[in-house]
Amino acid sequence: MIQIDTKAYILRSFADILFFYILFLSVNKHGTIKTRLLFVVFILPITFIVQLFSGFSDIIPILLGYILLKTKRKNDYVLLSDLLICMFITYMISIFSSMIMLLLVSNVHTVGFGYVFIQLFLNGLLISTYLFFYKKKKLYLLVEKYSSESTSFLLTHLFLVTLLISYAAHYYDAYDHFIVGIIVFLVIQTGGVIFLFLKMLSAQKEKYQQQLKQQQLISLKKYTEQLEQNQEQLSKFRHDYKNLLLSLKETANIENNSSLLTQLVYLEEYSKSYLSNKTFxxxxxxxxxxxxxxxxxxxxxxxxxxxxxxxxxxxxxxxxxxxxxxxxxxxxxxxxxxxxxxxxxxxxxxxxxxxxxxxxxxxxxxxxxxxxxxxxxxxxxxxxxxxxxxxxxxxxxxxxxxxxxxxxxxxxxxxxxxxxxxxxxxxxxxxxxxx
CATH class of the missing domain: 3.30.565.10 (Histidine kinase-like ATPase, C-terminal domain)
Structure with a gap:
């Protein structure tokens, strides 16, 4: 088993926490400048201090960060998703870099600052690569689109499982021996979460389509009801209009007013095309x-x-x-x-x-x-x-x-x-x- 110098280990612990804050603040713009500054200045030291004595310190920035940066009274699933995803990405990068370093120093039992600096450089490189693709591929649009109560539940499950596995591995001093197994387990867990997410997304999409179809039919029903009312009014108007023309023609005949009669005949012919009985x-x-x-x-x-x-x-x-x-x-x-x-x-x-x-x-x-x-x-x-x-x-x-x-x-x-x-x-x- 590889042992890390105490001072070097403390440095790596602080740097891992710092990477999370850098990653999160780069992808999420929630909160004011004051609250974001308070998030770093106040919560980061607390997280670091708790991490020296407990393996569950990563809950702090997620819980307190959500409370501090949430600007609306209702639940903010985008903020929660960003916190959970950034923490999970930080976990995966740290585990992946640790596996690479174990392959490079498999015959060394005690390592110091050199080992830590190389691993931190590798972590920084991986995080920078992730941020590059995050912005280039506009992954933030996916987070905004699919963040919901169900996705937050799945991400919380993934975060807690990863946290417990990491804690157990360190507690039993088995982290170095089972790092490959930990990665495989996390990949399986991630695949399971993605599968459940796609299933829920499919069900949600089908439900939305059904609601949309129903709304379209309701709109169509209102539209056709208006058509029926308009046609009924048109039929009444047509009937009254014909009776009025007939009455006026009779009056013109009685008064022997040929000019008025000619105008009425012309009006009758002109209106036939607009008041035709051929309408359904x-x-x-x-x-x-x-x-x-x-x-x-x-x-x-x-x-x-x-x-x-x-x-x-x-x-x-x-x-x-x-x-x-x-x-x-x-x-x-x-x-x-x-x-x-x-x-x-x-x-x-x-x-x-x-x-x-x-x-x-x-x-x-x-x-x-x-x-x-x-x-x-x-x-x-x-x-x-x-x-x-x-x-x-x-x-x-x-x-x-x-x-x-x-x-x-x-x-x-x-x-x-x-x-x-x-x-x-x-x-x-x-x-x-x-x-």
Whole structure:
């Protein structure tokens, strides 16, 4: 076992603590100049003194530093993450440099200041390298983005395990003999923490996406409710406007006012294009009892009408239960309608029809639209990235295929005859729903 001269050991201990403060203050800008100065002048000496008598002194700068530098009343996970990460990096660099030095002086039993100065130089070099990549790769953005209660818990676990292992190794004078094992153990622990972090991140991301989708559907629902109200008001106005014109024309005829009659006829012709009865009646969707699906259909048909696509809709029975997750259903039907509207708009017929039918065993969507003549097969359109539209990603039908694999009770069929393209989407009801 290698022994270090007492004075040299004290110097190395102080330098290790100093490296942590340099590293932390370089990557973290929390606190005022006064509090940061107090953090160094007050807490560093306390840490050093406690380290001479205890192996748990590293808890002090983390605990007191968090209390001193936290400027908000709420928890500051970025600050806590920086403290824990910097302490862990300091540990790993010290252990790594110690392993290298042991390989260089394996036959020496007592070392002094020369050994310590070389190791400290190596520690400084490694810390400088870490800071270089930290700033160049903008790792601080990752810390700010992923700092949370869960990541702080994982980092605290990693810090405490490292602290206990280091303390035990020094307590039983086994640090030199088991340094390689300590490194392997810490690497395994770090890998486990990273794995758990990625799992939690994935779950958190999925939860966020679900919330985002739900918020989008809620916004769509509010938007389509406004559309329904506007159309109802427009229908009332159209009815009253026609009655008013008819009344004025009768008055003009009775008074034999040909000039007024001519102006009224001109006004009637002029307003026909703006008050046309060809606008789609969204009350047809009242049988769609699921608000999200109803909102989607109203929105899509509204935009189709705006693009001069003639739309037809048929639904004979109330639609309430959807056999697949509503988010999936909305995305699937949305993609199919987007494709149908785009194809119809580019065709000569410019028409689109949607029929929704359900019985005790299934829910069926049948979409038919006009399309241009093309020699491209349907199987080709299903491939990822395939599209005939400039500026489109071509992920529509390939995304539908992904949903088809996800939902085993979903069946979809495409058919093209001359300039008519039809899509049949069947959602089979589960046995408990059929009952």
């Amino acid at each position: 009646d969204y009350r047809n969707f009242n049988k769609i009892e699921n608000d999200y699906l109803k909102s989607l259909l109203i929105s899509k048909f509204y935009h189709a009408n705006k693009q001069q696509v003639f739309c037809q809709f048929e639904c004979s029975k109330p639609i309430c239960d959807i056999p697949i997750p509503i988010f999936d259903c909305v995305r699937i039907v949305g993609i199919l309608l987007d494709n149908a509207i785009e194809a119809a708009r580019e065709s000569q017929g410019m028409s689109l029809s949607l029929m929704i039918y359900q019985d005790e065993s299934q829910l069926e969507f049948l979409i038919e639209n006009n399309c241009c003549q093309t020699d491209i097969s349907i199987d080709t359109f299903k491939k990822k990235g395939m599209t005939t539209k400039e500026g489109h990603s071509g992920l529509g039908l390939s995304t539908i295929q992904d949903f088809n694999q996800k939902n085993t009770n979903m069946f979809i069929q495409y058919k093209k005859e001359n300039t008519i393209f039809s899509t049949q989407l069947i959602l089979m009801k589960h046995k408990e729903e059929i009952r």
